Amino acid sequence: MTENVLLQVQDLHATVEGREVLRGVDLTVRAGEVHAIMGPNGSGKSTLAQVLAGHPAYTVTAGRVLYEGKDLFGMPPEERAREGVFLAFQYPVAIRGITNAYFLRSAVNAIRKHRGQEELGPVEFMDALEAKLEVIGWDSSYLTRPVNDGFSGGEKKRNEILQLAVLDPKLAILDETDSGLDIDALKTVAQTVDKLRRPDNATILVTHYYRILTHIAPDVVHVLAGGRIVKSGGKELALELEEKGYDWLREEATVA
Amino acid sequence: MSSGIEAQVLQPYKYGFVTDIESETVPPGLSEDVIRLISQKKGEPSWMLDWRLKAYRNWLKMPEPHWANVQYGPIDYQAISYYAAPKQRPKLDSLEQVDPKLLETFEKLGIPIEERKRLAGVAVDAVFDSVSVATTFREELKKHGVIFCAISEAIREYPELVQQYLGSVVPYNDNFFAALNSAVFTDGSFVYVPKGVRCPLELSTYFRINAESTGQFERTLIIADAGSYVSYLEGCSAPVRDQNQLHAAVVELVALDHASIKYSTIQNWYPGDEEGRGGIYNFVTKRGACRGRSSKISWTQVETGSAITWKYPGCILQGDDSIGEFYSVAVTNHRQQADTGTKMIHMGKNTRSTIVSKGISAGRGQNTYRGLVKILKGAEQARNYSQCDSMLIGDQCGAHTFPYIDVRNSTAIMEHEASTSKIGEDQIFYAKQRGLSPEDAVSMIVNGFCKEVFKELPMEFAVEAQRLLGISLEGSVG
Ligand SMILES: Nc1ncnc2c1ncn2[C@@H]1O[C@H](COP(=O)(O)OP(=O)(O)OP(=O)(O)O)[C@@H](O)[C@H]1O
Ligand SMILES: [Mg+2]
Numbered sequence: 001m002t003e004n005v006l007l008q009v010q011d012l013h014a015t016v017e018g019r020e021v022l023r024g025v026d027l028t029v030r031a032g033e034v035h036a037i038m039g040p041n042g043s044g045k046s047t048l049a050q051v052l053a054g055h056p057a058y059t060v061t062a063g064r065v066l067y068e069g070k071d072l073f074g075m076p077p078e079e080r081a082r083e084g085v086f087l088a089f090q091y092p093v094a095i096r097g098i099t100n101a102y103f104l105r106s107a108v109n110a111i112r113k114h115r116g117q118e119e120l121g122p123v124e125f126m127d128a129l130e131a132k133l134e135v136i137g138w139d140s141s142y143l144t145r146p147v148n149d150g151f152s153g154g155e156k157k158r159n160e161i162l163q164l165a166v167l168d169p170k171l172a173i174l175d176e177t178d179s180g181l182d183i184d185a186l187k188t189v190a191q192t193v194d195k196l197r198r199p200d201n202a203t204i205l206v207t208h209y210y211r212i213l214t215h216i217a218p219d220v221v222h223v224l225a226g227g228r229i230v231k232s233g234g235k236e237l238a239l240e241l242e243e244k245g246y247d248w249l250r251e252e253a254t255v256a
Numbered sequence: 257m258s259s260g261i262e263a264q265v266l267q268p269y270k271y272g273f274v275t276d277i278e279s280e281t282v283p284p285g286l287s288e289d290v291i292r293l294i295s296q297k298k299g300e301p302s303w304m305l306d307w308r309l310k311a312y313r314n315w316l317k318m319p320e321p322h323w324a325n326v327q328y329g330p331i332d333y334q335a336i337s338y339y340a341a342p343k344q345r346p347k348l349d350s351l352e353q354v355d356p357k358l359l360e361t362f363e364k365l366g367i368p369i370e371e372r373k374r375l376a377g378v379a380v381d382a383v384f385d386s387v388s389v390a391t392t393f394r395e396e397l398k399k400h401g402v403i404f405c406a407i408s409e410a411i412r413e414y415p416e417l418v419q420q421y422l423g424s425v426v427p428y429n430d431n432f433f434a435a436l437n438s439a440v441f442t443d444g445s446f447v448y449v450p451k452g453v454r455c456p457l458e459l460s461t462y463f464r465i466n467a468e469s470t471g472q473f474e475r476t477l478i479i480a481d482a483g484s485y486v487s488y489l490e491g492c493s494a495p496v497r498d499q500n501q502l503h504a505a506v507v508e509l510v511a512l513d514h515a516s517i518k519y520s521t522i523q524n525w526y527p528g529d530e531e532g533r534g535g536i537y538n539f540v541t542k543r544g545a546c547r548g549r550s551s552k553i554s555w556t557q558v559e560t561g562s563a564i565t566w567k568y569p570g571c572i573l574q575g576d577d578s579i580g581e582f583y584s585v586a587v588t589n590h591r592q593q594a595d596t597g598t599k600m601i602h603m604g605k606n607t608r609s610t611i612v613s614k615g616i617s618a619g620r621g622q623n624t625y626r627g628l629v630k631i632l633k634g635a636e637q638a639r640n641y642s643q644c645d646s647m648l649i650g651d652q653c654g655a656h657t658f659p660y661i662d663v664r665n666s667t668a669i670m671e672h673e674a675s676t677s678k679i680g681e682d683q684i685f686y687a688k689q690r691g692l693s694p695e696d697a698v699s700m701i702v703n704g705f706c707k708e709v710f711k712e713l714p715m716e717f718a719v720e721a722q723r724l725l726g727i728s729l730e731g732s733v734g
Binding site (some may be wrong): 053054055056057076077078080081082086087089092093094095096097098103106107110111114146163167 | 398598680681682683685686687688689690691692693695696697700703704705706708
């Protein structure tokens with residue numbers, strides 16, 4: 001079983017601003033799987049995502065994470081990205097004066113260079129990009145706009161998915177990418193993610209809603225509460241949460 | 257905790273090397289005799305010598321200015337050598353005649369002249385240690401009647417033009433450094449674009465300071481006659497030196513009726529080391545006169561080098577409906593200091609000026625924007641738009657803004673916007689999460705910040721500017 005393990009999180013503790021937010025997270029993600037992580041506001045879902053990506057505001061105080069068997073924290077954020085870790089941000093960042101196309105090409109080329117592949121010129125890249133654009137239902141006008149600058153909330157989320165589709169990572173962590181999307185956009189995003197599913201990659205889907213899980217069937221659903229994964233189950237767990245909320249779990253956790 | 261934005265590995269200046277072409281150097285020191293010697297070496301007419309001496313005598317009476325927001329030790333003007341020239345032949349018809357070592361030097365700087373020449377059709381007047389050693393595309397320019405030559409040559413060949421315009425925008429007694437320049441300038445460029453001619457090539461000069469302790473006193477004069485257009489590119493780099501080098505250039509531009517001059521600068525002289533040792537003192541006077549109706553002068557500068565920059569390219573908007581523009585990016589890293597900005601003097605009716613200034617400070621760099629917009633009584637309906645943005649990288653650097661506004665006509669419309677921001681850790685992280693190196697992330701964000709200025713640069717210059725920006729900020733973010 002360990003053969004296919006892409007990500008192994010063991011007893012992970014992390015603090016932000018001196019406060020412990022992650023208090024012993026254990027999580028194993030195998031290639032080919034989709035894991036959903038749900039949980040109350042402020043429970044540490046984004047923190048987990050940011051820690052995996054290497055945001056400098058978070059400090060790991062205990063535990064370890066193996067990615068493809070290697071120590072994830074031994075790699076700086078850009079190397080994690082080049083090795084196939086992708087985070088779709090809950091709050092995507094705007095970069096003034098830099099077009100989406102240029103940003104994307106820089107990212108693609110950074111990764112290609114890392115793999116020893118030749119870098120792509122603007123023209124070749126555009127050709128490759130056209131197809132991806134179609135998938136998420138965008139016209140090329142979005143490519144010449146500055147990265148996320150002036151984008152609506154939903155557009156920013158879609159832009160994350162465009163980047164996901166273009167970069168085609170091994171491990172995608174989607175932090176509430178389904179929040180703020182209209183019904184059609186949600187469907188497009190979900191379908192895109194579903195299409196990218198392969199036996200050799202995996203997705204961690206942080207979400208508050210059952211709806212997206214009807215498009216992307218998760219293999220496992222986890223509940224993160226108080227900085228720990230307090231319950232894991234199948235797709236039906238998400239439905240149960242949708243009906244009952246999280247309170248019953250808190251009680252269960254304190255009893256246990 | 258936030259390990260992020262702090263100076264870490266510092267990048268040594270990449271263009272530090274010395275070319276060992278024999279220099280013919282006048283011993284250090286300044287006196288009327290030295291000025292006579294310079295004038296004689298250049299084969300100048302007597303009116304030129306007289307002008308130099310007048311400037312010198314004025315300079316002796318002037319105090320060195322210290323109002324700028326920069327700090328440096330006293331300059332010993334007697335320790336400077338005021339003339340250096342490569343020893344070989346003065347006249348060259350083609351690049352093949354140029355000392356191969358010189359060409360190699362340019363290549364090391366990433367300025368393959370020949371390549372450039374072919375690809376972009378740029379006429380390059382390479383100024384090496386104060387003397388022009390290569391002039392290309394002369395013939396092509398000649399066909400259009402455009403004069404593009406070393407100023408010393410212009411003084412000999414086109415004395416009427418030089419005498420009429422030299423000092424007409426920046427008088428010999430304008431300020432301390434301009435007076436010094438007027439007394440001792442050894443070279444620089446001269447451009448004359450005749451009536452109605454659109455100069456077919458972008459004119460480009462690469463300056464380089466090479467011989468030890470040789471101050472550079474370039475003098476550039478560009479005249480755009482009625483209805484003409486010219487774009488001039490100036491770019492520089494200097495080798496590593498352990499001692500400060502003074503550069504006090506003067507640039508004068510004159511635009512007559514409906515004429516337009518675009519002057520673009522990339523300044524990348526040795527900035528000194530991390531502790532502020534060495535580096536160029538760049539004390540420059542640049543000014544353009546929009547003398548004619550509907551004339552236009554546009555300054556674009558990307559200042560990444562020098563230990564100290566003291567520079568205010570300005571426009572005197574004399575002609576009605578004339579336009580002045582100033583687009584600037586100034587970067588200070590380590591211990592660099594820049595005090596730069598512009599002066600827009602509105603005299604004519606309906607004159608318009610635009611100022612866009614982007615200051616970037618990293619390390620312990622200090623960056624000051626100093627600008628004056630002056631609307632005189634007769635300048636009916638004058639308009640100015642100013643935008644000054646500062647970006648801070650790290651917390652040991654500084655940004656300062658001093659916008660002076662002097663309006664004497666109530667019909668004037670003035671707009672001023674200013675902002676100061678820290679480079680965002682979240683932006684850098686976002687880019688790194690997509691695989692970009694910290695250097696590329698910073699460089700990209702800063703380039704985005706400077707976009708409004710870069711888009712004013714000629715294409716290939718813009719590419720170079722972006723690269724330079726990356727180099728000069730390398731190591732500024734962890
Ligand atoms: N950069 C930060 N600075 C200060 N506090 C932070 C930071 N990031 C997270 N926290 C705090 O850590 C806790 C966990 O936040 P986190 O963003 O991980 O929650 P979440 O589970 O993603 O919540 P939501 O469902 O609302 O997105 C919260 O109390 C939050 O205020
Ligand atoms: Mg969150």
